[in-house]
Amino acid sequence: MSKDSVQIGLLGLGTVGTGVLKVLTQxxxxxxxxxxxxxxxxxxxxxxxxxxxxxxxxxxxxxxxxQDILEDExxxxxxxxxxxxxxxxxxxxxxxxxxxxxxxxxxDLLAEYGKELFEASAEHxxxxxxxxxxxxxxxIIRPLKECLAGNRIEEVMGIINGTTNYILTKMxxxxxxxxxxxxxxxxxxxxxxxxxxxxxxxxAARKIAILASIAFGTRVTFRDVYVEGITEISREDIEYARxxxxxxxxxxxxxxxxxxxxxxxxxxxxxxxxxxxxVNDVFNAVFVRGDAVGEAMFYGRGAGELxxxxxVVGDIIEVARDLNLGVTGRIAxxxxxxxxxxxxxxxxTKFYLRLKVKDQPGVLAGIASVFGNMDVSLASVIQKRxxxxxxxxxxxxxxxxxxxxxxxxxxxxxxSTVDSVGNVIRVEGSED
Amino acid sequence: MSKDSVQIGLLGLGTVGTGVLKVLTQxxxxxxxxxxxxxxxxxxxxxxxxxxxxxxxxxxxxxxxxQDILEDExxxxxxxxxxxxxxxxxxxxxxxxxxxxxxxxxxDLLAEYGKELFEASAEHxxxxxxxxxxxxxxxIIRPLKECLAGNRIEEVMGIINGTTNYILTKMxxxxxxxxxxxxxxxxxxxxxxxxxxxxxxxxAARKIAILASIAFGTRVTFRDVYVEGITEISREDIEYARxxxxxxxxxxxxxxxxxxxxxxxxxxxxxxxxxxxxVNDVFNAVFVRGDAVGEAMFYGRGAGELxxxxxVVGDIIEVARDLNLGVTGRIAxxxxxxxxxxxxxxxxTKFYLRLKVKDQPGVLAGIASVFGNMDVSLASVIQKRxxxxxxxxxxxxxxxxxxxxxxxxxxxxxxSTVDSVGNVIRVEGSED
Numbered sequence: 133m134s135k136d137s138v139q140i141g142l143l144g145l146g147t148v149g150t151g152v153l154k155v156l157t158q159x160x161x162x163x164x165x166x167x168x169x170x171x172x173x174x175x176x177x178x179x180x181x182x183x184x185x186x187x188x189x190x191x192x193x194x195x196x197x198x199q200d201i202l203e204d205e206x207x208x209x210x211x212x213x214x215x216x217x218x219x220x221x222x223x224x225x226x227x228x229x230x231x232x233x234x235x236x237x238x239x240d241l242l243a244e245y246g247k248e249l250f251e252a253s254a255e256h257x258x259x260x261x262x263x264x265x266x267x268x269x270x271x272i273i274r275p276l277k278e279c280l281a282g283n284r285i286e287e288v289m290g291i292i293n294g295t296t297n298y299i300l301t302k303m304x305x306x307x308x309x310x311x312x313x314x315x316x317x318x319x320x321x322x323x324x325x326x327x328x329x330x331x332x333x334x335x336a337a338r339k340i341a342i343l344a345s346i347a348f349g350t351r352v353t354f355r356d357v358y359v360e361g362i363t364e365i366s367r368e369d370i371e372y373a374r375x376x377x378x379x380x381x382x383x384x385x386x387x388x389x390x391x392x393x394x395x396x397x398x399x400x401x402x403x404x405x406x407x408x409x410x411v412n413d414v415f416n417a418v419f420v421r422g423d424a425v426g427e428a429m430f431y432g433r434g435a436g437e438l439x440x441x442x443x444v445v446g447d448i449i450e451v452a453r454d455l456n457l458g459v460t461g462r463i464a465x466x467x468x469x470x471x472x473x474x475x476x477x478x479x480x481t482k483f484y485l486r487l488k489v490k491d492q493p494g495v496l497a498g499i500a501s502v503f504g505n506m507d508v509s510l511a512s513v514i515q516k517r518x519x520x521x522x523x524x525x526x527x528x529x530x531x532x533x534x535x536x537x538x539x540x541x542x543x544x545x546x547x548s549t550v551d552s553v554g555n556v557i558r559v560e561g562s563e564d
Numbered sequence: 565m566s567k568d569s570v571q572i573g574l575l576g577l578g579t580v581g582t583g584v585l586k587v588l589t590q591x592x593x594x595x596x597x598x599x600x601x602x603x604x605x606x607x608x609x610x611x612x613x614x615x616x617x618x619x620x621x622x623x624x625x626x627x628x629x630x631q632d633i634l635e636d637e638x639x640x641x642x643x644x645x646x647x648x649x650x651x652x653x654x655x656x657x658x659x660x661x662x663x664x665x666x667x668x669x670x671x672d673l674l675a676e677y678g679k680e681l682f683e684a685s686a687e688h689x690x691x692x693x694x695x696x697x698x699x700x701x702x703x704i705i706r707p708l709k710e711c712l713a714g715n716r717i718e719e720v721m722g723i724i725n726g727t728t729n730y731i732l733t734k735m736x737x738x739x740x741x742x743x744x745x746x747x748x749x750x751x752x753x754x755x756x757x758x759x760x761x762x763x764x765x766x767x768a769a770r771k772i773a774i775l776a777s778i779a780f781g782t783r784v785t786f787r788d789v790y791v792e793g794i795t796e797i798s799r800e801d802i803e804y805a806r807x808x809x810x811x812x813x814x815x816x817x818x819x820x821x822x823x824x825x826x827x828x829x830x831x832x833x834x835x836x837x838x839x840x841x842x843v844n845d846v847f848n849a850v851f852v853r854g855d856a857v858g859e860a861m862f863y864g865r866g867a868g869e870l871x872x873x874x875x876v877v878g879d880i881i882e883v884a885r886d887l888n889l890g891v892t893g894r895i896a897x898x899x900x901x902x903x904x905x906x907x908x909x910x911x912x913t914k915f916y917l918r919l920k921v922k923d924q925p926g927v928l929a930g931i932a933s934v935f936g937n938m939d940v941s942l943a944s945v946i947q948k949r950x951x952x953x954x955x956x957x958x959x960x961x962x963x964x965x966x967x968x969x970x971x972x973x974x975x976x977x978x979x980s981t982v983d984s985v986g987n988v989i990r991v992e993g994s995e996d
Contacts, residue, residue, distance in 0.1 A: 155714050155856045162781070165900045166713050263711060269857035271703070271711030279695060279703030281598050282587050282877025349597070407863060410842050424587045424874035425701035425864060431839060432860030442856035445714025457891045468597045 137170035138452040141201035141232075143177045143223055144214035145194075148237050148264070150187045151441030152213060156448075157188075163445070167452040175201045177214075202226050209259075209451050211444060212236040221245055228252035228260065233460050235447040237264035237440055243338035243354040246345065250465035257461030259454055261447035266339040267292050267416045269439030270432040271446070276346045276420070277463055283422030285347040288386045289560065292339040294414035294434045295323045295330035296362050296382040300399075301412040304370050304379060310363060322414060332361035333382060333397040340384030343418065344395045348388045350471040352395055358476040360398035369555050372516065372526050373401045373484065379409045383560060394474040401484050402561040409561075477535035482511065482562070484528050486554030487544070491523040495549045502547070506540035508532045522551055528559060569602040570884040573633035573664075575609045575655055576646035577626075580669050580696070582619045583873030584645060588880075589620075595877070599884040607633045609646075634658050641883050643876060644668040653677055660684035660692065665892050667879040669696035669872055675770035675786040678777065682897035689893030691886055693879035698771045699724050699848045701871030702864040703878070708778045708852070709895055715854030717779040720818045721992065724771040726846035726866045727755045727762035728794050728814040732831075733844040736802050736811060742795060754846060764793035765814060765829040772816030775850065776827045780820045782903040784827055790908040792830035801987050804948065804958050805833050805916065811841045815992060826906040833916050834993040841993075909967035914943065914994070916960050918986030919976070923955040927981045934979070938972035940964045954983055960991060 140156075142149055156163065156171060164170050173193060181194045201207055202223065210227040214220045217240050224234050224241065229252055236242070242249070242265050253260035263273045267290065276285070291297050295317060302313040314331065317323035329335045337357040344352040362382050373380050378401035386395040402409050407429045411417040416434025421427055433439035454460045489495050496513065503510060509530045516524040529537065537556075545553050572588075574581055588595065588603060596602050605625060613626045633639055634655065642659040646652045649672050656673065659666050661684055668674070673681070674697050685692035695705045699722065708717070723729050727749060734745040746763065749755035761767045769789040776784040794814050805812050810833035818827040834841050839861045843849040848866025853859055865871035886892040921927050928945065935942060941962045948956040961969065969988075977985050 151856070158855065159714060159716050162716060163714060165781070166898065270860055271707040274711050275703040275707060278882055279706050279878040280874065281881045282591060282595060282874055284591050284594060349594070407842070410839070422874060423590065424583070424870040424877065426868075426871050428702055428862075428864030430860075430862060433858045436858075438856040439858050442712065442714055442854060445856065446711040449713045450710055453894060457889075457894060459889045459891050459894075462885060462889060462891075466598065 137172045138167065138208050138455060139172055139174040139206045140448065141175045141177070141204065141207040141210045142173055143198070143201065143210060143212045143220070145176050145178050145185065145189070146213065147437045148213040148440045148444065149176070150185065151437035152211060152444050153187050153189060155438065155441045155445045163449060167449055168456060169452065171448060171452060174207055175204065177201055198223055202230060207232065208455055209233045209235060209448060211448065212238055213444065215240070217241060217244065224249060225252055228256060228258055231256040231258060233259040233451045233455070235261045235444055235451060237262070237444055239265040239335070239338040239342060243341040246342070246353070247351055253461065254464050259451045259460045259462070261450060262342070263447050264440050264443035266342050267418055267430070268432070268434040268436060269442040270416060270418065270430050270434065271443070272343070272418050272430050273346060275430065276343070277466060280420065280422055280425055283424045285420060285422050286388060287421040288340070288343045288347045288418060289408065290340070290343070290384050290416065290418035291381055291408055291411050292384045292416050292418065292434060293330055293336040293382060294416060295327065296336070297411065297416070298322045298414050299331070300362060300365070300380055300382065303365070303367055304374070307367055307371070309367055310365060331363055333359040336382060336384045336397045340386055340395055340397055343384070344386035344393060345467055347386060348393050348471060349466050349468045350393060351467045352386070352393065352473065356395055356473045358396040358398070362399050364555060365399050366555065369486070369557060372486070376528065377404055378402060378559070379404055380557065381408060383408070385560065388471070392472045392474050394479050396476065396479070398558060400558045400560040406561040477533070477538070479534050480531050481534065482529050482531055482559035483537055483556055484526065484559055485556045487525050487527065488522055488551040488554065489525060490549040491518055491521055492549070496525070498547060498549060499544055502543050503540050506536045508537050508540050569604045570599065570640050570887060571604055571606040571638045572880065573607045573609070573636065573639040573642045574605055575630070575633065575642060575644045575652070577608050577610050577617065577621070578645065579869045580645040580872045580876065581608070582617065583869035584643060584876050585619050585621060587870065587873045587877045595881060599881055600888055601884065603880060603884060606639055607636065609633055630655055634662060639664065640887055641665045641667060641880060643880065644670055645876065647672070649673060649676065656681060657684055660688060660690055663688040663690060665691040665883045665887070667693045667876055667883060669694070669876055671697040671767070671770040671774060675773040678774070678785070679783060685893065686896050691883045691892040691894070693882060694774070695879050696872045696875035698774050699850055699862070700864070700866040700868060701874040702848060702850065702862050702866065703875070704775070704850050704862050705778060707862065708775070709898060712852065712854055712857055715856045717852060717854050718820060719853040720772070720775045720779045720850060721840065722772070722775070722816045722848065722850035723813055723840055723843050724816045724848050724850065724866060725762055725768040725814060726848060727759065728768070729843065729848070730754045730846050731763070732794060732797070732812055732814065735797070735799055736806070739799055739803070741799055742797060763795055765791040768814060768816045768829045772818055772827055772829055775816070776818035776825060777899055779818060780825050780903060781898050781900045782825060783899045784818070784825065784905065788827055788905045790828040790830070794831050796987060797831050798987065801918070801989060804918070808960065809836055810834060810991070811836055812989065813840060817992065820903070824904045824906050826911050828908065828911070830990060832990045832992040838993040909965070909970070911966050912963050913966065914961050914963055914991035915969055915988055916958065916991055917988045919957050919959065920954055920983040920986065921957060922981040923950055923953055924981070928957070930979060930981060931976055934975050935972050938968045940969050940972050
């Protein structure tokens, strides 16, 4: 590879692709110094050649035929920024099988077909980089694979979906309901017309699957992740949490202990003093705990044209450096063993829960005794609103096994003194 | 380099050296998987072989003769964790001249002699890594050189000295005076018996010099950094700052605009809502602004045995990967050009300042007119304590050139209505 320049084929010219083109253009001379060669975009796959673009682009670079890129022997790096599983998967696999290096921002693809992709890249000692697939512009994949490689990582916990963080932040600061803020977010372009993947937690689940795989050296796919979204969070929950010294965030959580991995996405109460509690609006942050580094956190913009392009271009520069030295494939897949994934029932956390109960003596004692029989120990019980004969109580448990809590709630729901069990939300990030 | 293992010579077995040995031992099998080879410590340079150690170490590894390491052909990587300029500088230079790779945690050395070291490493295509030299365990050097390499970095701003951050945090939460908290910090081991390098800002200055060099691709040394420490900060300043919506932090700040670099360390007021404002106690954080990534922040433990060892071992693993492929020297010095360093007088910031003035009509008008004549425009003026005929006023300026502010203060100090000019502290991190 002793060409004068590194040649790129770009698959897609949407938000991220446009950003990549802008960054490569505006910083071309700095990048050339760092790499020692020019980086040139040779072809761009688009659906419609005549569509107006938000970036200046030579029309002769555009093509609607993916083979113009995959079959071009001069193209060293295929940059996939189309998103979605198909046809991106076929294109990326074909590129790898043809010995090309791949940079992708595609979390769906990585979280579901990482194994196939890494096998194809290993076969040809190609680079397969995907920093942009998690937390946009925030460096997190490479820090985990390189800077923190000396650590046994114990925990990765992150706010890794900007849409839901925006919604929860607004619900917190404005005291509004979920539906109301979702509508605002859609109007502002912070939420999609179909917000399912974000608000149900699927997007965050794909990202935590990728982070868990790297952190623990084991394959974790989207299907391994226990997922709950934020659609049931009410402004009352947020208000009660605040009174108790917590904020509610949608967290991706991955932990390893004794060779067993737990990995989940759900809303959680975290103490206001936790570093993640101050991560607001569309910002993302990933908190990492390692046996040597202790606690570290990486914060920044988790989405958007230029932040995501920052990560993609960083990856392109790394591939170019490897190409210069003929050492692509330098850091390959790090999933060395297959560790057991703990079912959610076995996971231990604290819980916040709301119950509507009869406002009469002895009711709490009955509920407490059910919890006690199931090994669920209560850290605090606070009585909130009273309405006629009913009272709402808010409980926080100590660390309990989820199965035990669920069994206890099944019994409690059937008590004649209990009208209903309201929201049950896990509590994370507090000591003891 | 097709040996079965990568052999290390460790220079120093103090706090960081002990941590490195612990991490390499406790995570040896994981590290071997990542590197594809065992990493073995072959020799350790110490001053006293018989001194009791806080880590289990084979006595036959210890030596008091540096040549046992430098002349050992089997040693691939020299890990310098002695600290200080001499003799570390001679040892590191000799190691590089002998073609060995070097991992160092030595900020003093890098900030003063980076050029010599990089020239020596370039001559032999050796790796010279120093992630641990800034912000302990927090990945920041490699993220800047790799993940964010596509960006034009505009600003690096950090809390990069744990001792002073501990002191300022305690002064803030407990309302205590500097001297009082310093004494506590010394008793707890958070401050040295001679705290000069920390409280005068020299330690932070070395770190910001290193960060600025990497961020802007130009050589910035310790001597280029304008430095003020925290010894003059009073509890009144902290209290007034709080009332105005700010906290006081010791910041390392580096910015580039139009090819000119400013780089300084001094206490500053930052808004309570700024991500750095919540970084407390001995924690460090580095805030980065790039033209693509926007705002990003890296947070964690900036010192200590294991966090610093985390960074050193991460570097060792990278060198080992490069050794495997015969590509040491893969990412060399990135100081491509020499940019002008702006003198402090030309720097533009906002200022907080306290004046003790005669409590009578027209005094403020006189002061405001001096400022106005010097192009210093005031954002807010608040009257604080009154004592007999005197009043204390607190001013916040708009963005002004430092020279103009200083000239104005020279005149104001001589006004008959002004008793004294109290603390003058820069204000950073606020918009407009």
